[in-house]
Amino acid sequence: MSRIIKSESVAAATAGRASAMVPAEPRLRQGSRTAAGVVDAAEIVHSARVRAAAILQGAQGSASRMLEEAARQAEALREQAVREGYRDGYEAGAREGRERAEREGQRRWQEALRAVQSAVQELGKLRSEAVAAAEADMVKFALLAAEKILRKELANPERTLDIARSLLAEVRDESRITLYLPEGVQLTEDEALKLADGDSSGGIQLVVKHDPTLSLGDVRIETAWGWIAGRASVRWQRLVEALRRGIDDDGDD
CATH class of the missing domain: 1.20.5 (Single alpha-helices involved in coiled-coils or other helix-helix interfaces)
Structure with missing residues (x-):
């Protein structure tokens, strides 16, 4: 039958029997239990x-x-x-x-x-x-x-005479006419008479003179009322201007 000894009982028992020795075996068994507990705790800690x-x-x-x-x-x-x-x-x-x-x-x-x-x-x-x-x-x-x-x-003198004839036709009513021709145009007396008479039935006093300042195609006629110039260069310039005006008019249309 086991008995649990409280700390107060152990102290009283020890005081009553001072000469009594504490058995060694129980201490050994207590140490074994402590060691085993430590081992178990270590294992638990390790396992943990x-x-x-x-x-x-x-x-x-x-x-x-x-x-x-x-x-x-x-x-x-x-x-x-x-x-x-x-x-x-x-x-x-x-x-x-x-x-x-x-x-x-x-x-x-x-x-x-x-x-x-x-x-x-x-x-x-x-x-x-x-x-x-x-x-x-x-x-x-x-x-x-x-x-x-x-x-x-x-260059043909006959063309200058043609211009002279056209100018003389404008002054048929004059009785005295002076005709100036270029030096390169020469007239015989018969040719001068034909030129003066032309198609008219009346007589005309025609005086033919040469002017070195006139070129072929240039003719000048003097009468009592004045003079008329027939220059090929002037007529040519008028022809050129008329031609250009005609082109400009066509362009405007």
């Missing part, structure tokens, strides 16, 4: 540490897996957002691109149209200038050709 380390390692692994999963999800979301954003941006960009292309095409069309209109106007201007230049050249060549023919004709 191992378990804690395992739990910590597991927690770290779980945390790592959670972080990795979160990272994968975040990356997936990012890629999805990028794809959606790219798609939306592409569609928006496509619309904007089409609108921009339409605007650019319209702008280029307007520029091309203006360029064509400008080219047409420029061509019209060049055509007018070319026509005017061509007409001027044609007139110039025509005048040069006509002048060449005229000079060739005027």
